[in-house]
Amino acid sequence: MTLPTDASEAPESASEPPQPPVPTLRSPRDGVPAPVATDVELAQARDLLASGHGPVAVDAERASGYRYGQSAYLVQLRREGAGTVLVDPIDLRDLSDLSDTLAGVEWVLHAASQDLPCLRDLSMAPDLLFDTELAGRLLGHPRVGLAALVESELGIGLAKEHSAVDWSTRPLPGPWLAYAALDVELLVELRDRLDDQLVAAGKREWARQEFEATRTAPPPAPRVDPWRRTSGLHKLRKPRQLAAVRELWQARDQVARDRDVSPGRVLPDATVIVAGLHWDATAAELARLPAFTGRGARRHLSVWTRAVTSAQQLPDAELPSIGIALDGPPPPRSWAERDPEAAARLAAVRAAVAAIAAAVTMPAENVVPTDALKRICWTPPPERDLATIEATLRQLGARPWQVELTAAGVQAALAAT
Numbered sequence: 001m002t003l004p005t006d007a008s009e010a011p012e013s014a015s016e017p018p019q020p021p022v023p024t025l026r027s028p029r030d031g032v033p034a035p036v037a038t039d040v041e042l043a044q045a046r047d048l049l050a051s052g053h054g055p056v057a058v059d060a061e062r063a064s065g066y067r068y069g070q071s072a073y074l075v076q077l078r079r080e081g082a083g084t085v086l087v088d089p090i091d092l093r094d095l096s097d098l099s100d101t102l103a104g105v106e107w108v109l110h111a112a113s114q115d116l117p118c119l120r121d122l123s124m125a126p127d128l129l130f131d132t133e134l135a136g137r138l139l140g141h142p143r144v145g146l147a148a149l150v151e152s153e154l155g156i157g158l159a160k161e162h163s164a165v166d167w168s169t170r171p172l173p174g175p176w177l178a179y180a181a182l183d184v185e186l187l188v189e190l191r192d193r194l195d196d197q198l199v200a201a202g203k204r205e206w207a208r209q210e211f212e213a214t215r216t217a218p219p220p221a222p223r224v225d226p227w228r229r230t231s232g233l234h235k236l237r238k239p240r241q242l243a244a245v246r247e248l249w250q251a252r253d254q255v256a257r258d259r260d261v262s263p264g265r266v267l268p269d270a271t272v273i274v275a276g277l278h279w280d281a282t283a284a285e286l287a288r289l290p291a292f293t294g295r296g297a298r299r300h301l302s303v304w305t306r307a308v309t310s311a312q313q314l315p316d317a318e319l320p321s322i323g324i325a326l327d328g329p330p331p332p333r334s335w336a337e338r339d340p341e342a343a344a345r346l347a348a349v350r351a352a353v354a355a356i357a358a359a360v361t362m363p364a365e366n367v368v369p370t371d372a373l374k375r376i377c378w379t380p381p382p383e384r385d386l387a388t389i390e391a392t393l394r395q396l397g398a399r400p401w402q403v404e405l406t407a408a409g410v411q412a413a414l415a416a417t
Contacts, residue, residue: 025186035088038092048085052083063167067262073090094122104130106126128215132187139198168261195414236273239319239321255267327373328378330378345414348372348414352412353373376414393407
């Protein structure tokens with residue numbers, strides 16, 4: 001079936017001949033379906049997807065930057081023989097019927113690690129997974145965004161003007177729904193193209209292991225001291241300043257949670273840092289700071305002033321430390337000063353892995369986990385024979401194909417240093 005397209009202009013270069021225009025897909029081939037929003041419609045969608053065949057393309061839209069958390073506000077599915085289904089999960093928090101219907105079916109997602117958590121919150125989880133973004137990385141494609149891969153592999157452009165909209169908006173505008181439907185329109189076709197390339201490159205088993213690792217990855221452990229991720233925290237050098245940031249961050253997080261608003265929309269990180277720099281300000285002085293004169297900051301000004309006052313009154317024993325206890329090696333930039341031998345090991349191992357990555361045409365971080373390399377170089381095993389290095393890499397999370405590909409090179413680099 002011919003897809004409705006329009007032609008977009010391709011840039012011209014003085015040193016290269018003009019490229020033919022890439023057709024841009026603007027509307028789904030079957031039209032834009034109305035979002036499923038009731039139990040009856042959900043049952044119909046389940047039966048429709050069950051009538052299809054082959055893999056199912058799946059995507060989810062979140063309201064990152066607008067709402068608190070990473071909940072899905074739209075779920076898109078497309079399967080050959082069934083067409084596209086859009087599900088509004090706001091009133092349908094349990095989509096396990098859809099997941100059960102697709103048991104044993106391969107799910108095709110792009111950058112699956114981003115969407116799987118919010119899908120699991122809706123009781124949706126695949127038995128089999130194909131990740132087109134990860135496949136692109138393993139194949140060494142220079143650009144692995146969905147639009148870039150669709151363009152390079154299928155010769156079709158995808159409009160992306162609605163990628164950062166507030167998906168919690170209701171009703172969802174028609175152009176947004178069309179955009180969402182297009183995200184799964186060509187996903188299975190892209191999957192087939194990339195799968196053929198993986199087979200031709202001898203990387204299909206590597207991809208299978210990576211997809212399975214992504215599918216079965218446990219939820220990340222809660223962050224220790226999440227307030228330390230406040231942008232600009234490096235400007236603060238005193239425990240009392242850090243205490244002000246911590247108290248204000250926690251107060252902001254509670255307000256954001258209660259209002260279901262992104263914390264940055266309640267109070268920007270930059271304003272939190274200003275409060276830390278002025279930790280000893282009185283309530284009146286804090287209110288006069290330019291960072292706190294905006295409408296958003298003043299809406300909960302009493303909350304912010306109480307948080308800063310609380311930091312001022314904390315006993316010294318309850319102040320946060322300047323440094324943090326690391327679960328693993330320190331940042332590599334400090335290795336040369338703290339442990340020159342470890343820095344030399346890391347340089348040698350990185351060079352060996354970079355050569356391997358170049359040989360198989362993929363990014364070094366996909367050849368072996370970066371954290372595993374840092375850990376094995378910072379605290380190498382007492383024995384550095386090949387079998388020990390292989391066992392250590394496996395223990396540190398490397399997949400079997402990664403161990404087979406890199407262990408000898410890592411062992412030789414460690415031995416040489």
